[in-house]
Amino acid sequence: xxxxxxxxxxITEPAAVTDAEVRAEPRRxxxxxxxxRKAMVGxxxxxxxxxxAVFPGLIAPYDPQATVGPPNASPSSAHLLGTTQLGQDxxxxxIWGTRxxxxxxxxxxxxxxxxxxxxxxxxxxxGGLTDRVLTVxxxxxxxxxxxxLLILLSAYLTPGVSSLIIVLTITSWAFQARQLRSQxxxxxxxxxxxxxxxxxxxPLYIILVExxxxxxxxxxxxFLALAVxxxxxxxxxxxxxxxxxxxxxxxxxxxNAQQAAALESGNPWWALAPGLAVAVMGAGFALVNYAFDExxxxxxxxxxxxxxxxxxxx
Amino acid sequence: xxxxxxxxxxxxxxxxxxxxxxxxxxxxSFTVDRGEFLGIVGESGCGKSTLLFGVGQLLSPPGExxxxxxxxxxxxxxxxxxxxxxxxxWRDYSVVMQSAMNALNPMKSIGAQFKDTLQAHGxxxxxEIRERSAEVLKLVGIDPTHLASYPHxxxxxxxxxxxxxxxxLLTPQLVMMDExxxxxxxxxxxxxxxxxxxxxxxxxxAVLFVTHDMxxxxxxxxxxxxxxxxxxxxxxxxxxxxxxxxxxxxxxxMSAFPSLRGPRRELxxxxxxxxxxxxxxxxxxxxPRCPEVMPVCLSHEPELYPVGGAEVRCLLYAEQAKEAx
Amino acid sequence: MRYLTRRIGLFLITLxxxxxxxxxxxxxxxxxxAVAALGAIRNVNPAALHALEIQFGVNSHQSILSSYFExxxxxxxxxxxxxxxxxxxxxxxxxxxxxxxGLVGVTTVLAFVIGTVAGIASAWxxxxxLDAVLPPTLFITSTIPVFFVGLLLIYAFAVKLNWLxxxxxxxxxxxxxxxxxxxxxxxxxxxxxxxxxVIVTAGLWVYSMRNNMITTxxxxxxxxxxxxxxxxxxxxxxxxxxxxxxxxxxxxAMQLGYVLGGAIVIEYLFSxxxxxxxxxxxxxxxxxxxMEGLFLFYTLAVLICVLIADLLTAVLDPRTREA
Numbered sequence: 001x002x003x004x005x006x007x008x009x010x011i012t013e014p015a016a017v018t019d020a021e022v023r024a025e026p027r028r029x030x031x032x033x034x035x036x037r038k039a040m041v042g043x044x045x046x047x048x049x050x051x052x053a054v055f056p057g058l059i060a061p062y063d064p065q066a067t068v069g070p071p072n073a074s075p076s077s078a079h080l081l082g083t084t085q086l087g088q089d090x091x092x093x094x095i096w097g098t099r100x101x102x103x104x105x106x107x108x109x110x111x112x113x114x115x116x117x118x119x120x121x122x123x124x125x126x127g128g129l130t131d132r133v134l135t136v137x138x139x140x141x142x143x144x145x146x147x148x149l150l151i152l153l154s155a156y157l158t159p160g161v162s163s164l165i166i167v168l169t170i171t172s173w174a175f176q177a178r179q180l181r182s183q184x185x186x187x188x189x190x191x192x193x194x195x196x197x198x199x200x201x202x203p204l205y206i207i208l209v210e211x212x213x214x215x216x217x218x219x220x221x222x223f224l225a226l227a228v229x230x231x232x233x234x235x236x237x238x239x240x241x242x243x244x245x246x247x248x249x250x251x252x253x254x255x256n257a258q259q260a261a262a263l264e265s266g267n268p269w270w271a272l273a274p275g276l277a278v279a280v281m282g283a284g285f286a287l288v289n290y291a292f293d294e295x296x297x298x299x300x301x302x303x304x305x306x307x308x309x310x311x312x313x314x
Numbered sequence: 315x316x317x318x319x320x321x322x323x324x325x326x327x328x329x330x331x332x333x334x335x336x337x338x339x340x341x342x343s344f345t346v347d348r349g350e351f352l353g354i355v356g357e358s359g360c361g362k363s364t365l366l367f368g369v370g371q372l373l374s375p376p377g378e379x380x381x382x383x384x385x386x387x388x389x390x391x392x393x394x395x396x397x398x399x400x401x402x403x404w405r406d407y408s409v410v411m412q413s414a415m416n417a418l419n420p421m422k423s424i425g426a427q428f429k430d431t432l433q434a435h436g437x438x439x440x441x442e443i444r445e446r447s448a449e450v451l452k453l454v455g456i457d458p459t460h461l462a463s464y465p466h467x468x469x470x471x472x473x474x475x476x477x478x479x480x481x482x483l484l485t486p487q488l489v490m491m492d493e494x495x496x497x498x499x500x501x502x503x504x505x506x507x508x509x510x511x512x513x514x515x516x517x518x519x520a521v522l523f524v525t526h527d528m529x530x531x532x533x534x535x536x537x538x539x540x541x542x543x544x545x546x547x548x549x550x551x552x553x554x555x556x557x558x559x560x561x562x563x564x565x566x567x568m569s570a571f572p573s574l575r576g577p578r579r580e581l582x583x584x585x586x587x588x589x590x591x592x593x594x595x596x597x598x599x600x601x602p603r604c605p606e607v608m609p610v611c612l613s614h615e616p617e618l619y620p621v622g623g624a625e626v627r628c629l630l631y632a633e634q635a636k637e638a639x
Numbered sequence: 640m641r642y643l644t645r646r647i648g649l650f651l652i653t654l655x656x657x658x659x660x661x662x663x664x665x666x667x668x669x670x671x672x673a674v675a676a677l678g679a680i681r682n683v684n685p686a687a688l689h690a691l692e693i694q695f696g697v698n699s700h701q702s703i704l705s706s707y708f709e710x711x712x713x714x715x716x717x718x719x720x721x722x723x724x725x726x727x728x729x730x731x732x733x734x735x736x737x738x739x740x741g742l743v744g745v746t747t748v749l750a751f752v753i754g755t756v757a758g759i760a761s762a763w764x765x766x767x768x769l770d771a772v773l774p775p776t777l778f779i780t781s782t783i784p785v786f787f788v789g790l791l792l793i794y795a796f797a798v799k800l801n802w803l804x805x806x807x808x809x810x811x812x813x814x815x816x817x818x819x820x821x822x823x824x825x826x827x828x829x830x831x832x833x834x835x836x837v838i839v840t841a842g843l844w845v846y847s848m849r850n851n852m853i854t855t856x857x858x859x860x861x862x863x864x865x866x867x868x869x870x871x872x873x874x875x876x877x878x879x880x881x882x883x884x885x886x887x888x889x890x891x892a893m894q895l896g897y898v899l900g901g902a903i904v905i906e907y908l909f910s911x912x913x914x915x916x917x918x919x920x921x922x923x924x925x926x927x928x929x930m931e932g933l934f935l936f937y938t939l940a941v942l943i944c945v946l947i948a949d950l951l952t953a954v955l956d957p958r959t960r961e962a
Contacts, residue, residue, distance in 0.1 A: 038775070136649070136652060139649055139653070140649075140652060140653045140656045142893060143649075143653050143893060143896065143938070143941055143942060143945060144653070144656070144657060144660075144896070144938055144941075145895075145896035145897075145899050145900060145934075145937045145938060145941050146896060146897065146900050147899070147900025147901075147903055147904070148899070148900065148903070148918065148933065148934045148937040148938070149660075149934060150900075151903075151918060151922050151930065151934075152660075152664065152930050152931065152934045153664065153668075154922070155922055155925060155927065155930055156664060156665070156668030157668060228782050229782075231784070232782075232783075232784035232785075235784055235786070236784060236785075236786060236900075236904050239786055239904065239907075240903075240904065240907055240919055240922065241919075241922070241923060242922060254786070258908075263790065263793055263794050263798055264798055264805065268794055268798070271790055271794075272790060272791070272794065275784070275786065275787035275790050275791075276787065278784055278787060279782075279783040279784065279787050282782045282783065282784065283779050283782055283783070285782075286779065286782040290775075293850070367862075370866060372862055372865060372866050374856075374857065374862070375765055399868075400868045400870070401868065402868070403865075403866060403867060403868030404866065404867045404868045405868070408866065408867075409863065409866040411859050411862070411863060412859075413859065416858060416859035416860060417859040417860055417862075417863045418860055418863070419860045419863075419864070419877075419878055419882065420860070420882070420957070420958055421881060421882055421885065421956065421957055421958070422877075422957075423957075430867075430869060430873065430877070431867045431868075431869070434867065434868055434869045434870060434873070435868060464957045464958070464960070466957075466958055
C-alpha cells in the first residue's frame, strides 16, 4: 500500500525560477529580441542613427555651418530639406546634429540608469532604515515635475551640453529606481547570494558582482525607457532657449528655426525635420522597449486569432 | 454500467504563439463516472493544468483546444458557444484554483463574490442569496460572518476553504481542482483534503484533481491518470498503480517515494528532465529517460495499451495487448 | 488609516523638499545669478526685498541655518517674493492660472477618458482589429515629444490651411467677456494647443491602461469569474477594469508632472499666455523669484492631485484597510 510520506517526491515543484535560470537571463533575452518584429524595427532605426552619428562626413552633402545656398529656400534637389535663414543646408545640419543628440541621450540614460541601480539595489539589499530613507528620497524626486525643475536648474548653469547632461541626470535618476529595487528584493535571498554572504564578501562586492549581472535585461530595459524620454526632454529644453545655440543638436536647430519663424514665413522643414528626427529616435528606443515589455510580461505578447474570435466571451 | 459523467475523447490543446505552436495536451482520452475521484499527476510542464482548463473551456489566448471532444451531460463542450456554455458553468461543473489569494477578487468581499455567482444563474432574492452563502460557508467550517470579509483578511487555509465553498454554491456534479493544496503547509493540506473528501462523500460530486503530490493521490483518489509530456502515460485504479506500476515512468515516481513502513531502500529519482513540447523526441516521448528503453522505442510512438484493468502507453506492453485481442 | 498617514507624510516631505530645493540651488550653483537678479528688481518694498535676500543668500549676514528658518517662515505666511517688475509672485501666478487651468484641466480629463476607454476596449478584444492598430499607434504618439505634435498641427492647420489662429489665447483687440463670440474665439485659440496635449497624453494613458488591463485579465480571479459563468460585461467592469484602474490611480496622478511640462512647451509654442508661457519668459529674463515660485506651484499642483488619488484609493481599495 502506498504510504503517507510527506510530499518529498521525485517530482517536487522546482522553485519558480532556478538560480541557473536567473543567471542565464541575458542570453534568453537576446534571443527573444531577435524574434520580435517591433524590436527589430526599433533596432534598425537606432543602428542607422548610430551610423549617422559616427560617420556624418560620409553622408552630409555640405558643411553644416557654411552658407551654401539662398536663405530660407524650400526643398530642392540641391538642398533636400531646404536651407536655414543663413543659407545653411538643413539636411547637413540634421546629419551632423545626430552625433551630439545621440551622445547626450545615451550618456544621460546610462548615468541615470547606473545611479538608479545603485540606489535601488542598495535599498533592497541593505534594507531597514537605509531602505526607507532611499525610498522616500526616490519618491520625492519622482513627484517633482521634471520640466519645471529642468528649467529652474538650467537658469543657474551656463547653457551647453555639460549642463544639459547634469540637469537631465538629476531629474531622471529616480525614474527606474523602484523597478530596480523590486528586482533587487526578489533576488536578495537566492542561494547564490547567501553563499556569497557566507563566504564573507562585502556588500558592495555582492551588489556589483553577484546581483547586477542578473539584472542585465532589466537594466537594458531601464536604459531604453529612459532614452525614449531624454531625447524629448533635451530637445524641449533647447527649444525653450535654455541650450547653447552654438552647439549643433536637433533641439538647437528647433530653437533657431522657431526664433526665425520658419514655420510661418521661412522654410518650414527647418523646424519640422529636427522635430521629426527627435520623434523617430524616440520611437526607435520605444519600439525596442515595447518589445522588452512583451518579453518580460508574457501576458502582453501578441495574440494570434485562432478558430474562435479574439476573446471567448463564454 | 451507468453512463459516465464526463467523457473526454482525443482532446488536444495547443499554445499558438508567434514563435511556434506547442502541443501541451496531445490526444488525451479518459472518462469520469458520477461521484468518482480522479487524480491527474505528473511533473510540472506535463500539461495537467492545461488539460484541466482545456476540459473546463477556460483556456486563455494563446492557448486553444485544437482537437477532440469533451462530452459532459450530453453536450460536447468544445462545440458549445456563448450562453449555452455559460449556463453550464458553475451549475454543472465548477473550478477550484491553486491559490485562493489569486483566484478570489481582492477588491470584493467573499459575500459579494458568492452573490454575483448566484445572481448570474437564476433569480434568488437577497435573503435567499445570503442564506445559501452562509450555508456553503458552514459546510466548509467557516463562520458566516466572514461573508463581509475581504480575501486578504482571511488566513490561507480559510481562503482555500472559502473557494471550495464558492465552488459548491450551485451543487455541481463535477468539481475540477488544480493543486488546491500546494499553497498550504502540511497540516492545513491534510485538513483541507479530508474536508474535500468528506464533502464529496456527502454531496456526491465527482472530482477531477490535478496535483504533483503523490501522497494526496494515493490516499484520496479512486483512479489515477499519470501524465507525461502532454500524453497519458498510465491510467489505472489507485491501488493498482501503487501496487503494480506498469509504465517505467510511473515506476520511477513510485521508487522515489520514501516508505514509512517496509524495508529501507535507495531513493531513486528520474534522471533528465521533461522534453520541450515544441520539439518532442521521436518515437516514445519518455525514451531519453527510460531505464528500460528498447531500440524500437526511438522510432515508434506507443499507443495506450490495455493491460488488465489499466492502460499503459509503453511498447513493453504492445505484444501483450495484441495477444489479448 | 496607516496607508493614508504614510501618503500625507510623503506629501509634506515632498513639499518641504521643493521649498528646500529653492533655497539650496542659488547657494550651490555657480555664478552670481542671484545677485544680478535681485539687483534688477525695481519698485519693491524693503520687507519683500529682505525676504528675497534671505531666500537667495544675498547681502545676508545671518548664518545659513537662521536664513533657512526665516525663509521657511516666509513661505508659510505666503511670502514668495516679487518678480522682476516688483509684482508679488503669487499675484502674478494667480492672474495667469485660469488659462492654464482651463487648457490643462480639460485636456487631461479628456485624455484620461479616451485613454481609459480605448485601453480597456483594446485589451478586452485581444487579437481584434482595434488591438492590432491602436496600441502601437498610440504608443508611438505618446513617445513623440509634444512640441513636434504642436509644430505639425500649427503647420497643417494654421499656416497651410489657415483654419485656426497661430497663437495667443484670444484675438488681438477682443475684449474679454462671457459673450458667445468671445467664448468661441477663446475655443478656437485653445483648440490646437489642446489637441496637441490630448494626443500625447491620451497615448500615454492608453498604453498604461492597456498594459494594466491585460495583466489584470491574465489574473486567476478573472479566470474564476469566467468559470463562474458571469456575463462578459460584468467581468470586464467588475473584475477587470476596476482592478486595473484602482491600484494605478496614484501612478496616473504622478504622470501629471509630465503633462504639466508638456503644457509649458505648448504654451510657449502657441504664445498662449498661461503659467507655462510665464515660466518661459521668467527663464529668459532670469527672473529667479518668479521661476522658483512657479516651480513650487507646479510641485504643489502635482502633490495635490497625487493626494487626491491616494484618498480615493484609500476609500475604494479594500486592501488598504487593515487585515
